[in-house]
Amino acid sequence: MIIKSAEFVTSAVKPSQYPPWNLPEIAFAGRSNVGKSSLINAILNRRHLVKTSSTPGRTQLINFFSINDDMGFVDIPGYGYAKVPASVKKNWGAMIETYLSTRKNLKGVVLILDLRRTPGPEDMTFMDWLSHYNIPFIRVLTKADKLSKAQQVKQQAIIADALHLEKNDLILFSAKSGAGKKPVWDAIEKLTRCIN
Numbered sequence: 001m002i003i004k005s006a007e008f009v010t011s012a013v014k015p016s017q018y019p020p021w022n023l024p025e026i027a028f029a030g031r032s033n034v035g036k037s038s039l040i041n042a043i044l045n046r047r048h049l050v051k052t053s054s055t056p057g058r059t060q061l062i063n064f065f066s067i068n069d070d071m072g073f074v075d076i077p078g079y080g081y082a083k084v085p086a087s088v089k090k091n092w093g094a095m096i097e098t099y100l101s102t103r104k105n106l107k108g109v110v111l112i113l114d115l116r117r118t119p120g121p122e123d124m125t126f127m128d129w130l131s132h133y134n135i136p137f138i139r140v141l142t143k144a145d146k147l148s149k150a151q152q153v154k155q156q157a158i159i160a161d162a163l164h165l166e167k168n169d170l171i172l173f174s175a176k177s178g179a180g181k182k183p184v185w186d187a188i189e190k191l192t193r194c195i196n
Contacts, residue, residue: 001185001188002068003044003045003046003067003068005066005067006044006046006049006066006067006068006073007066008064008065009065009072010064011061011064012061012062012099013062013095014095015098015099015102015103018064018099019064019066021066021072023070023105024071024072024105024107024192025064025072025073025105026071026072026073026106026107026109026191026192027099027100027106027110028040028073028076028109029078029079029111029112029126030079030111030112031078031079031112031120031123032078033078034114034142035114035142035143036075037050038142038175039110039112039140039142039184040075041175042173042175042178043184043185044067044073050065050075060077061077062074062077062095062096074099074106076096077095077096079096079122079126100129100130100135101133107136107191108135108137108188108191108192109135109136109137109138110137110138110140110184110188111123111127111130111138111139111140112140112142113140113141113142113159114141114142114143115142115144115152115155115156116146116147116155118158118159119159119162127163138184138187138188138191139163139169139170139171140170140171140180140184141156141170141171141172141173142173143174144173144180145174145177156170171184
């Protein structure tokens with residue numbers, strides 16, 4: 001994918017604030033601090049389009065981006081151990097569920113998992129939820145550069161086993177080296193061609 005333009009459009013907490021466009025949308029989801037913003041920036045060849053932070057829970061709104069004026073990327077708040085009040089976290093759940101279950105433009109989700117960690121209960125619950133609503137999703141294992149090649153292969157196998165998948169169903173990715181960018185884009189383009 002050649003990126004000609006990538007622009008922030010708006011932030012939203014409810015449907016009336018979503019962009020009124022007809023562009024196919026791909027949402028990006030994952031635990032807090034899993035490398036979601038870094039992945040989006042890396043595949044778009046932008047350094048600071050999506051704000052990155054070492055503090056979990058920095059993304060607290062649903063953020064919409066226009067890519068080449070023909071696709072929407074949607075950055076949704078991470079789940080897990082975000083350092084935010086419980087009341088805020090509760091509102092996030094409703095906000096995210098409303099977007100994912102009602103947005104007609106949504107073609108699929110890029111689910112981001114940390115290669116170094118076995119998926120936990122919240123990851124499993126989120127995947128079950130996506131399956132329940134028949135929302136296709138891509139599983140991307142980030143932070144591959146933090147492990148040696150041998151460790152990458154071992155962890156990929158462990159995670160595949162935990163998810164009852166084949167290793168090839170999991171895309172290894174590194175925002176630092178750019179490894180995995182093409183497979184991620186190939187999977188995204190396949191989703192945007194699907195008819196929901």
